[in-house]
Amino acid sequence: MGLAIGLFALLNLAGEALRPPFDTTHTWLGDADLPRPIFRALELAAAVTLVWHAARPIRPAWARVGGAIVLGIGATLAALDVATFYGVLARGVIRGPAFVPASLVVLVCLAALAVSVSRERADRPPWTRFRAVACAAVAASTFVAMPLLLMVTLGPTRYERRADCAIVLGARVFDDGTPSLALSDRVDEGIRLYQQGLVRALVMSGAVDEHNGFSEPEVMRARAVAAGVPEAAVILDEEGVTSSWTARNGALLMRRHGFVRAIAVTHYYHEPRVKMLFERAGVFVYTVPARMSRRLLKEPWFIMREVLAYWHSFLLQ
Incomplete structure (x- = not known):
């Protein structure tokens, strides 16, 4: 050891x-x-x-x-x-x-x-x-x-506090355009932070699915707007293909909009790697894990995959 x-x-x-x-x-x-x-x-x-x-x-x-x-x-x-x-x-x-x-x-x-x-x-x-x-x-x-x-x-701990924005990381969108459970839970967490007055903007970061053509950030924005978040308070990042890209793009968007403090919203097993990547991009983020409406069926697989992804990001990103 x-x-x-x-x-x-x-x-x-x-x-x-x-x-x-x-x-x-x-x-x-x-x-x-x-x-x-x-x-x-x-x-x-x-x-x-x-x-x-x-x-x-x-x-x-x-x-x-x-x-x-x-x-x-x-x-x-x-x-x-x-x-x-x-x-x-x-x-x-x-x-x-x-x-x-x-x-x-x-x-x-x-x-x-x-x-x-x-x-x-x-x-x-x-x-x-x-x-x-x-x-x-x-x-x-x-x-x-x-x-x-x-x-x-670190992952399950909720560091809720006032920040300029919440950066919500994307997940899968189904072929019919509906968000997956993981994506819904992440967006709903961002909505709660906005409605509690802790953030004044939501940055929806994800990619355009090359198979079905749906944009994760647009689906995320539609869900947030339907829940009462003003469309003007939602910022899209459609280049968030990976967690590393989300961190780099998030840092650029924050500087462009004059934001200083951010909250990263994703699942608990993803938070440690995301926090590391944002810090390497020059942004200190607080972490708030998405509340899961129910356990994900592939959660054990996601956890083990994240172990490999953590060391890949640690060494190469």
């Missing part, structure tokens, strides 16, 4: 150096109130410690102590984020069924790894094929679990 976390930190640092903004560490540790150079140095030291610890014993005492301290600092930052989460939850600023933030899991992991590094044994059993395969399996399982953890913690 430490190997997976260390490799993840190295990927973040490499991406930040090559094409910023890239680093997603704040999603796990919160927005640490540290100068960026210091935070990056701590992240690099933690990554080196974890990869070293996974590969072979850390024999120099100074390296063990220093590595444990760095991991302890990471655990402390995660603890501060946990305290912040429960503070805003108690004040009713956020709502949702998930009462365990991802940073709490990170806190436990980093604290355990700090103890493991500090108590490093020089007589660790030699590497065998079985140990190598087991280590690779656990590391791979950790990578699979990371987006799943965000889907069940």
Whole structure:
């Protein structure tokens, strides 16, 4: 597990150096109130410690102590984020069924790894094929679990607050022109945000279906207007072919209309990736998952597909 976390930190640092903004560490540790150079140095030291610890014993005492301290600092930052989460939850600023933030899991992991590094044994059993395969399996399982953890913690949490607009992500339109259940639920959530006075515009983002010719954004607008949203308050983005395109187009539309704050509306399992993509497009978004009128039949498939999509977006978009 430490190997997976260390490799993840190295990927973040490499991406930040090559094409910023890239680093997603704040999603796990919160927005640490540290100068960026210091935070990056701590992240690099933690990554080196974890990869070293996974590969072979850390024999120099100074390296063990220093590595444990760095991991302890990471655990402390995660603890501060946990305290912040429960503070805003108690004040009713956020709502949702998930009462365990991802940073709490990170806190436990980093604290355990700090103890493991500090108590490093020089007589660790030699590497065998079985140990190598087991280590690779656990590391791979950790990578699979990371987006799943965000889907069940960040995803269902409702960060409802005033914003300039809600960006509603599209979904399938049937051949008869009616919206799918997933699309209806997302649009209805955007309608609720508008009717509550939390946003003053709805950005409907999607694509034109190449099979039936229907425009997702137009179908979304028709549903919103039928529910009482003024047509002038609905902005269409018909180039939202993918989540990444929606994020880039959303950033452009916000600048064009003078919007600063936005709420991203989609399903809970989709929210972590969407939030990451918007931040890489230079837009900080709050996330409000669509209330599901009933469970989607393909929900397990959507979740597993989203795990792969998350890592594809993390590395390439």
